[in-house]
Amino acid sequence: MAAHSNPIALDVDGVALDATFLTPEDKVPGVLFIHGWGGSQEFDLSRAKGIAALGCVCLTFDLRGHAATQARQRQVTREDNLRDVVAAYDRLATHPSLDSGSIAVVGSSYGGYLAALLCALRRVRWLALHVPALYRDDEWLLPKNQLNRDTLRAYRSAYVPPEENRALKACTEFSGDVLLVEAEHDIYIPHSTIMSYRSAFRRSHSLTHRIIDGADHALSEKPAQRAYTSILVNWVTEMVTGARMGVGRASF
Incomplete structure (x- = not known):
């Protein structure tokens, strides 16, 4: 199915942010893509085009x-970017x-963190988190560039209870389907952070x-890009097809 770009x-707050709608012809589910810190919508456009061709309205x-x-x-600040999302x-x-x-949200790194926060503010049916980042709740209004990297590294290196983090707490209330993607050699988002997210999805x-x-x-x-x-x-595809057919999925 061809998509219109x-x-x-x-x-947002008087700031014009560039975005791109990719739209198929029929009424379909929607997918919102949120890129990581230092990135842009270019990271998501090729994947969004492929998913739009499946029959989804995609927004990067x-x-x-x-x-x-x-x-x-x-x-x-994180508050600014959450308002953008x-x-x-x-x-x-x-x-x-x-x-x-029927809206899916796909977030990568910082975008994954923002995607988790969004779930507490808006209705999300499907949530895909690619190497989702994690940040302390304090200094929420401090410019993102001023956050201490050493402090963040230490924070992410240990298990974080969902009750102690705003994003993880939002995950505990999420009842939709979740995709969690981890990178084997990720020096920024360790396995402990991924497991903090995974354990937070109690109701998914x-x-x-x-x-x-x-x-x-x-x-x-390139092989890693293709794998993701x-x-x-x-x-x-599985989520959208299952929704159209009324098929449920088991957790695993």
Whole structure:
């Protein structure tokens, strides 16, 4: 199914963020992509095109402080970027081709963290987290660039109870289907962080955990990129097909 590409702008707090709708012809589920810190919607566009071809309305966008608004990065807080994500979700939810109530959110790294937070604010049916980052709740309004990396590294190296973290607490209330993707050689998001997320999904309808062998955090190598694309597209295909057929899934 061919997808129509339509560049748009998201206006959040007076800042114009570049975004792109990829839309099939029929009413279908929606998929919101959230890129990582220092990235852009370019990371997601090729996968979004493939998923749009399956029959989904896909929205990619550039977080504030990235791409065209890079100059603002030193002042951007997590609160700012969460507002960007909520605005993007709301824009997707009003799309005329969308099958309301069937929205998936795909987040990578920092985008995965924001995706988890979004679940407490908006209705999400499917949640895919690729190497999701984790941050302390304190200093929420401190510019993201000013967070201490050593402190973050120590925080992520141990198990974090969901009651002690806003993003993980949101995960405990999520009752949809979850895909959790880990990179074998990730020096930024250790296995302990992945397990903190995994254990937080207490009410999820299903949980699929995949590890990409030989992959680093940024998916620097082509085989790792292809592996992630395959994992994500296959999972979305299974979720969307199952929803259309009314088929449930077991956790594993």
